[in-house]
Amino acid sequence: MNLKKYLKEDNNDLRKIEILLRDPDDRLINLINHISKSSAPGHSFDVIVDPESSEEKRFGIDGDGCFYIKNLKLDGSKFEGE
Numbered sequence: 397m398n399l400k401k402y403l404k405e406d407n408n409d410l411r412k413i414e415i416l417l418r419d420p421d422d423r424l425i426n427l428i429n430h431i432s433k434s435s436a437p438g439h440s441f442d443v444i445v446d447p448e449s450s451e452e453k454r455f456g457i458d459g460d461g462c463f464y465i466k467n468l469k470l471d472g473s474k475f476e477g478e
Contacts, residue, residue, distance in 0.1 A: 440459055
């Protein structure tokens with residue numbers, strides 16, 4: 397399947413998460429937005445949480461279509477970010 401077509405289709409494998417939080421500076425949604433923009437097709441990278449801790453966690457982000465953020469909303473409106 398053509399990757400552009402795959403990314404444009406309304407895929408049944410898309411999932412929705414909802415987070416209710418206090419974040420007056422939009423730090424979390426800006427982080428997710430940055431990950432979304434950086435994970436364009438063909439680009440893979442690790443997100444490292446607390447790298448100086450013994451409990452460091454790494455999350456692989458694969459931008460070849462299997463990891464795809466279709467859109468972000470903040471309080472019901474599409475989030476464009478910084």
